[in-house]
Amino acid sequence: MKNCEYQQIDPRALSTPTATPTSTLPCAGKNPQRLRRKWEVFPGRNRFYCDGRIIVAQQSGVLPLTLGLILVTSGLFFVFDCPFLVAHLTVCIPVIAGVLFVFVVISLLRTSFTDPGILPRALPDEAADIEKQIDNSGSSTYRPPPRTKEILINNQVVKLKYCFTCKMFRPPRTSHCGLCDNCVERFDHHCPWVGNCVGKRNYRFFYTFIVSLSFLTSFIFGCVITHLTLRSQSGDGLIQALQDSPASVVELVVCFFSIWSILGLSGFHTYLVASNLTTNEDIKGSWSSKRRTEELGNPYSYNNIFTNCCVVLCGPMPPSLIDRRGFVPPEDTSQTVTSEMELPPFMSKNDTNMCTQGTKELLESVAHSSLLRSPCNPGTPKTAPASQESWLSTVSGAPTPSPGSPPSGCSGRQARRPIDNPCPQKAGRRAVLHASRPAFHLPSPPYSLTHNPLIFSDAPNVGFIPLA
């Protein structure tokens, strides 16, 4: 019954557009030798451009609107207000506005196109190890143990939650973004205005963006007011001034409504930076003493505003962990297996008993089905010849797929169990071809021969070796 749930093919996963929809299926007729970059097989809901250099969320949200408003308002300011102000006041006005504008646009683009600190999903071996630890430490009754782990951080108890999608215990301050379907380190929030999550790696860009934007809107607002005032004093009144410079009206309206929200947001985030908090923690009240009986301080704070600010804004810049432009190793199908082993989303969000037991069974069945699959049979774990099981006893039971498991690759990003492979025959032949090469590479060093236990156990089924 539990297995039935995991056999469901999630229609959302099937219809979820991949970064490159045509490039993920090795048995779709593409050249099998072409090395794919990791962004092409990325399991989260992100889009990639410039061959993986740029990452954005699946939905761009209102990023075009944000950019449009900034560009239009600033453009109108430079074209219609600056000439008057330069003539009557100083040339510094467009210079300052220009610098602020450049800061705003660059920091907005950096926030939108930078990896916010996405954690790569756990590979099957790591997930299996975690499952094993949970089983060892938990009770053996029919109720599976809770999927949380308590640790001590600076002498304070912090609970780490298990992420069913990413198959790992989330590090502290990490949260799973439902829109992007990724765990993000130091998750702040998902911002629709920038079309991306705000996390550890791009928080400083986001902060720079909102602070510089609040300066820019205030500056433009002030300059437009000054412009209209000067014009009305030297001309025929305010109405005439407004009629002479209609663009200023547009800028006034946009800036007036933006200033409240942008200034408010900047102030809020300045408070968060000074106390080394994230929006997520603040909203949930994780460290608020009002919600809990004991005094709970923020264990990550340095208890000094200046230090907190320096650490958050000027601290070391961690690298991206998802290695978007790295190449997927040709024999390594773990990535695709990870995506297959994804629970359907409605399951992954629930901390139910069925999930824990089912995940464990799923991982075990992957171990058996991928290692014991014969090329001609649809993969049913029970049909393995006995000799193969003896290999398993000497080698780890880690649920890593064998090199010859293209059916896993066939399904690509679809949430489907490996045993539901639809094309065993074609996949079987590919498995043989793939497996046969190292099998006869005899003068190789000993390490590479560890492939061979699997390969030789499959070979007799193929008739590759003409036994008498």
Add this chain to the structure above:
Amino acid sequence: MLSGPRTATDRANLPYCHESFHNLQELRHSASLANKVFIQRDYSEGTVCKFHTKFPSELDSRIERTLFEDTVKTLNNFYAEAEKIGGQSYLEGCLACATAYLIFLCIETRYEKVLKKISRYIQEQNEKIYAPRGLLITDPVERGMRVVSTQTDSVCVCVCVCMCVCVCVISLTVCVY
């Protein structure tokens, strides 16, 4: 049953250290069959990158405790150096802020430099200490900085049996033809 090479000449032909990188790659590829031991992160000091130095029992017979603990402690020191908050990191941060973070596109950050040092250190440790013992340490950056995974594989058992099977199959094929 064939075992490891018997003569000194044959042993010299076994690619241990002098073809170490080539073999480390192959060992890595073959490690899908390996037993893996995962050393988890130690969050007792916050979110700084640090791994538990507790010696895993699975490696009891494979490597000396002190060697393993030294490796993990050195890795922890490297990560502490990368994430150190001090004058240099502030200067880097302020300079980046002043240039609208465009400087990150041009220069390598200190963190990236230290990560390269860590990769070189792990490779050196694998070549000198771990590979001769049939172990392999995977760089944590490949696992999202969550774990240090140590792979043990029963190379000797697999090699011996494989070589047996190889020889049998080849001889059968030769006989048939």
